[in-house]
Amino acid sequence: MNAPGAFKAELIELLPSLRAFARSLAHNSAQADDLVQDTLVKALANVERFEPGTNLRAWLFTILRNHYYSQLRKLKREVEDADGKFAARLAVRPEQDGSVDLEDFKVAFSQLAPDHREVLTLVGASGCSYEEAAQICGCAVGTIKSRVNRARRKLADLLGLDDEGQPIPSEGRMIEDTASV
């Protein structure tokens, strides 16, 4: 193990990105911080397993991810839009100015499957390489690349973007959640 002071300093430095990664998986800040808290407790309990000189960020992200999916399996929690709030929100967007409101983006992002949220966050926001993301997710680099592409397509679809990245006017869009009602 590294010297405790240096190890702790590195942990503190990584906390903001660990929280941001947790927020991309969990659905609220309290749940995300619980996830980070559990991750830290697990990391400290297993600190002797961490090899100095290896990637601490990947190690922590992997612990967090594994814990998240473990909890998800236990709770069998499914993300859904049962009350149609998300569909309604997209349907009533007042202006189409060629940009995407960040809050709308967050809502759309939250509708993605967890494995799509995690790869987009790792590769698109946290600065992980495809190789590092593959290490964290425990899969092949090619799998990460194709998953990222599918996630982007899905997100663009949820945001109602056309091929030029422009929001499609609501009267011409399919509101999938209500189409079968």
Added chain:
Amino acid sequence: MEALVSKKAPPQDASGAGYGKSRPASATHKALITRNLKLAYGQVASEPVPKRLLDILSTLDSAEDKKS
């Protein structure tokens, strides 16, 4: 209820997902999504870290104190 018709192309693969290799995300989509991802990520990353999380790390100090 009458369904609204999309102007977008229908899904292309057999699974119905429509996001296969034959239809990669456009550069415009990538840029827009990446920009918003970084904004959302940056918002959280710039928040102050809750004390309860920092307190957990203080156990490293106390463990070291016990050793020495």
